[in-house]
Amino acid sequence: DAGCTMRTVKEATGIQPHHFMMADFNAVKTLTTAVGGVKVCVEHAVDDPKSHLKLPAGESQIEGEQALAFLRTRHSFGNEGDLDRIKVQQQFLGSLMRQMSSSDTLTSPTKLIKLAEAATKALTVDSAIGKVGTLKDIALELKKVPPKNITFLTVPVVDNPAEKVRATVVPNQSKAPQVFDMIANDVSFTEVKKKEKKEAAAVAARLKGTKSDPGEVRVRILNGGAPSGSAQLELNYLQTEAGVTKSENAGNAPEELKKTTLEYAPDQADQARRLADILGLSGSAMKPGESVTNSQGLPTMTLTLGKDFKGAGVKLDAASIETPEVEKSTADKVQCAS
The missing domain is CATH 3.30.70 (Alpha-Beta Plaits)
Structure with missing residues (x-):
């Protein structure tokens, strides 16, 4: 339920989502095939009977069912938990963004229309952005963003103190509020140059x-x-x-x-x-x-x-600020899942 998810995000973070895109299993298969596959890297060979993922060590080009298996596997990397699976999914998205940025997918009108048409069929989106032309325009705007300024970050969390047997996590109150404030106030997690307006x-x-x-x-x-x-x-x-x-x-x-x-x-x-x-x-x-x-x-x-206040300690002229001790990655970095 996208509406429930959006309300939960607002309640947990204070950030009001305005639009959503929801990708199910079929969407992953359709879209990865539409872009010609996505290059991924693993440090060791993978043979996971639960997700049916089989990959040799090093780089591989995956799409369709294999891409879905890569995103679903939880027992092949890290400590076999959800947080480590999220990191792998972020690496996959980073690779996808590099490919989209370096290829002609976003500059070729024919390929872009085909991708937008595939997206409208594969993704569930809200009515405001549910048109081929709108998704095409979003893709063109995305083309303007350098991969180094596309940040993947997981909300800082700690073990749920209410549980004797650790099963869930809650936001780390010493770090998470800064992350939420930066998102709400459109402050980049990477260093960017802010265009200064000339004053009298x-x-x-x-x-x-x-x-x-x-x-x-x-x-x-x-x-x-x-x-x-x-x-x-x-x-x-x-x-x-x-x-x-x-x-x-x-x-x-x-x-x-x-x-x-x-x-x-x-x-x-x-x-x-x-x-x-x-x-x-x-x-x-x-x-x-x-x-x-x-x-x-x-x-x-x-x-x-005023209403432009970006959070305690965040400079009013800041386009980006330091985020110490918050683990993050950017789309320009090639990483191998381990």
Whole structure:
């Protein structure tokens, strides 16, 4: 039930899926044949009676029933569990993306139409994308993405603490929320260059000049459209990771903002530049104005988190950020299942 799956994803991650593609066993056989097979690599010869997969060590070209067996086998690799099978499936998809990118499948109108027609017959999709022309357009957009920027990542998990006999896993709360935030905010898991919009000289000049030490920056944080709890999460980051200890959570802003802003008095410009550097604020996000009095009776700047807030510690100008200790792979890397 695709609808149930989409609701489960939303409940577990906070990410709202807008479309879906569902591939059953026949879809795997049909599509792998339509693209002329997929090259896979295994470190050791495989002879699995349960999935009926037989492969020699090294590289093989597989399609149809053999491709289905490769994706279904669980006893041929790793510790014979679902998580290791997922890794193998990701390697298969990476190989498929390399092939699609390097061949003329996505540039030949004839081959592309044939592939789209096969997809409409093999895949179950929602009505908004269930047309040959739409799937063709999606494929053409995919052609623009370099394989090195296509990331495969499994949600970080830990053993379910509620179980005495370990059988299931739950999201790792120290790592998974960052993954979900990055997906929701369209932040890449690989390094990409962000196209910068040119700002007017006077606006851009707000970022130029001396910067205060982080410990001298005084700022209060308001939530003006970011997800609930964002002000406290950003406060925690500023105080524990960025050294901005003279900061405080001031609750919700009186109105929602599309963009995050930093208001400061003229004599706080050096503090504002330091905070802008930490947060990745543009010149247009910096609003020269007035300071307010904080809970210690001292003048302080006001940072209002808008709807563009990408998560605690994620720079506003980030197209990508580091994801430490999160296992991932990219489609440009050739890997052998083991």
